[in-house]
Amino acid sequence: MAEEKISRQSDSVQQAWSAELFATASQTWSELLSEHLWKVTSGAGPVLNWADPVAAIRAAGSFLDAGKPADSDELIQRIRGLISEMLSRGQNLHHPRYIGHQVPSSSPVAGLFDAVGSVTNQVMAIYEMGPWSTAVEHALIERLCRKVGWESESSSGVLTHGGSLANLTALLTARNVCFPDSWRSGLPDGAVLVANADVHYCVTRTAGILGLGVENVLRVPVNEQRRMRTDLLDQLLSQLRRQGRPVMAVSACAGSTPTGAFDDLEQVAEICTRHGVWMHVDAAHGGSVIFSDRHRQLLRGIERADSIVWDAHKMMFVPALCTAVLYRNREVRFQTFAQDAPYLFDPSSPGMADIDSGMRTVECTKRAAGFGLWGLWSLFGEQIFADLVDQVLERSQQFHRMLQEADDFESCNDPACNILTFRYCPDWPGASDPELNWLQREIRTRLIRSGEFYIVQTSLEQTVVLRTTVMNPLTTTSDFGDLLDAVRRTGKQILGERSAGGCG
Numbered sequence: 001m002a003e004e005k006i007s008r009q010s011d012s013v014q015q016a017w018s019a020e021l022f023a024t025a026s027q028t029w030s031e032l033l034s035e036h037l038w039k040v041t042s043g044a045g046p047v048l049n050w051a052d053p054v055a056a057i058r059a060a061g062s063f064l065d066a067g068k069p070a071d072s073d074e075l076i077q078r079i080r081g082l083i084s085e086m087l088s089r090g091q092n093l094h095h096p097r098y099i100g101h102q103v104p105s106s107s108p109v110a111g112l113f114d115a116v117g118s119v120t121n122q123v124m125a126i127y128e129m130g131p132w133s134t135a136v137e138h139a140l141i142e143r144l145c146r147k148v149g150w151e152s153e154s155s156s157g158v159l160t161h162g163g164s165l166a167n168l169t170a171l172l173t174a175r176n177v178c179f180p181d182s183w184r185s186g187l188p189d190g191a192v193l194v195a196n197a198d199v200h201y202c203v204t205r206t207a208g209i210l211g212l213g214v215e216n217v218l219r220v221p222v223n224e225q226r227r228m229r230t231d232l233l234d235q236l237l238s239q240l241r242r243q244g245r246p247v248m249a250v251s252a253c254a255g256s257t258p259t260g261a262f263d264d265l266e267q268v269a270e271i272c273t274r275h276g277v278w279m280h281v282d283a284a285h286g287g288s289v290i291f292s293d294r295h296r297q298l299l300r301g302i303e304r305a306d307s308i309v310w311d312a313h314k315m316m317f318v319p320a321l322c323t324a325v326l327y328r329n330r331e332v333r334f335q336t337f338a339q340d341a342p343y344l345f346d347p348s349s350p351g352m353a354d355i356d357s358g359m360r361t362v363e364c365t366k367r368a369a370g371f372g373l374w375g376l377w378s379l380f381g382e383q384i385f386a387d388l389v390d391q392v393l394e395r396s397q398q399f400h401r402m403l404q405e406a407d408d409f410e411s412c413n414d415p416a417c418n419i420l421t422f423r424y425c426p427d428w429p430g431a432s433d434p435e436l437n438w439l440q441r442e443i444r445t446r447l448i449r450s451g452e453f454y455i456v457q458t459s460l461e462q463t464v465v466l467r468t469t470v471m472n473p474l475t476t477t478s479d480f481g482d483l484l485d486a487v488r489r490t491g492k493q494i495l496g497e498r499s500a501g502g503c504g
C-alpha cells in the first residue's frame with residue numbers, strides 16, 4: 001500500500017520528504033547494512049576497497065547525472081543501488097583485520113542513535129533548536145568531568161567535532177585566559193606554546209591558526225618510552241621565564257599519536273603549577289583508559305590539568321565525530337570567545353547561555369554529536385568502556401609478545417596502550433636504512449591494496465615503521481599471526497622481484 005501511494009506522487013520534493021517512502025527505503029537500508037555487517041564482521045571480503053582515487057571520483061560523479069527516477073519502483077531500486085555502492089567501495093572498519101588508524105570499529109548500535117539525530121536533523125547552538133541533544137551533551141560532559149575527578153558544579157565542557165577542533169578550542173581558551181588582551185589586540189611578543197615532541201599535528205596547526213606561529217611551538221624531547229622529558233620541560237620553562245617569553249600552555253600527550261605513549265601527567269602538573277602555566281592534556285586517544293581499573297594509572301595527574309581533549313570516537317568506540325573539551329575551572333567557559341551575541345544572550349531567559357552550546361564552541365549549527373555515545377552508555381552502562389579498553393589493551397600486549405618472539409620482526413615500542421610499531425627485518429645482507437625504510441612502505445602499500453589487512457605506517461625519527469592500532473574488539477591473536485605471515489610473504493615477494501630485476 002505504501003508503494004502505491006508513493007507511485008501517485010510525481011514530484012521529487014514530495015517524494016524526498018515522504019514518510020512512506022522513508023518507511024520503505026529504511027527497510028532496504030536496514031537489510032543492506034545488516035548484510036554488510038554480517039559479512040564484514042565475519043572477516044569475509046576485503047578490508048579496504050582500494051580503487052584508484054581519480055576513477056573513484058569519476059564514478060561518484062557519474063551518479064549525479066542519473067536524473068529523476070521514472071517511478072517509485074525505480075526510486076527504491078536506486079536507493080538500493082546507491083547504498084550498495086557506498087558499502088562496497090568503503091573502508092571496512094568492522095573487519096577484524098582492520099588494525100590501522102586510531103579510528104575504531106564503532107559500535108553499530110551506537111550508530112543507530114546517531115542516525116536518529118541525522119534523520120530528524122537535531123542541531124545545537126541554542127537549547128530550543130535541540131533540547132534533547134543539548135540535555136544529552138550536558139549529561140555526558142558532567143559524567144566525563146566526574147570520571148576525571150572533578151565536581152560537575154565547578155568544571156565545564158562542550159562536545160565538538162573531533163580532536164583537532166577540540167584542541168583548537170581548548171588552546172584558544174588557554175590563550176584568552178593567559179593573555180587577556182589577545183582577542184582584541186593580538187598576542188604578546190615572544191609568546192610560545194610548549195608541547196611534547198610527538199604532539200599531534202593539529203596542536204601545531206592550532207599555533208598557526210591562533211596567530212602564535214608554528215615556529216613558536218617549542219617541542220620538549222621525549223625519552224626512550226617516548227614520554228615527554230619532564231626534566232627538560234622544567235628547564236625550558238625556567239629558561240623562558242628568564243627570557244621574559246610568555247607561555248600560552250604546556251600541551252601534554254595522554255596517548256601520543258605515533259606510539260600511544262602517556263606523559264607523566266603528575267610530573268607535568270607539578271611543573272606547570274610551579275611555573276604558573278596552563279596545563280593542557282591531549283587525551284584524544286587515551287582519555288578512555290580512565291574507565292579501566294587496570295589501566296587508569298596511565299592518566300594519574302590528569303585531574304590537575306586546566307583543559308583536556310578526549311575523543312569518544314576513538315577509545316569509546318562510537319562513530320565519528322564526538323569529542324569532549326573539558327575545563328577544570330568552570331569560570332573559563334566563556335573565555336574561548338570574548339564576544340557578544342545578543343540574540344544568544346537573551347536577557348529574558350537568564351542562564352540560558354550556560355545551557356546553550358553556541359557561546360562555547362567554534363560551530364554555530366552543531367551536529368548532535370553525543371547521541372551515539374549517550375545511546376551506547378545508556379544501553380550497557382559505563383562498564384562497556386572499561387571492557388573495551390581492557391580487551392584491546394590485552395590483545396595489544398599479546399601482539400607485542402608475538403612480535404618479540406618473531407626473529408624476522410623488530411618491535412619498535414613497548415606499547416603503553418593499543419598502538420604498536422614494528423619493522424619487518426628479513427635476512428637482507430648489506431641492506432641500508434633507506435632500503436629497509438623503502439621495504440616497509442612497499443609492504444604496507446601492497447598489503448592494504450590487496451584488501452587482506454589494513455595497517456598504517458609512521459616515522460620514528462628517520463626510521464619508517466609499520467604501525468597498528470588495535471581498535472576492533474573482533475581482532476584476535478590469530479589475525480595477528482596471519483598479519484605477520486602476510487607481511488613476511490609480501491616482503492619476500494618484493495625482495496624476490498627486486499633481485500629478479502637485477503637491483504638486489
Ligand SMILES: Cc1ncc(COP(=O)(O)O)c(C=O)c1O
Nearest residue numbers: 102162163164200257282284285
Ligand atoms: C593525540 C591526538 N590528538 C588529536 C587527534 C586529532 O583528532 P581528530 O582526528 O578527532 O581530529 C588525533 C588523531 O588521531 C590524535 O591522535
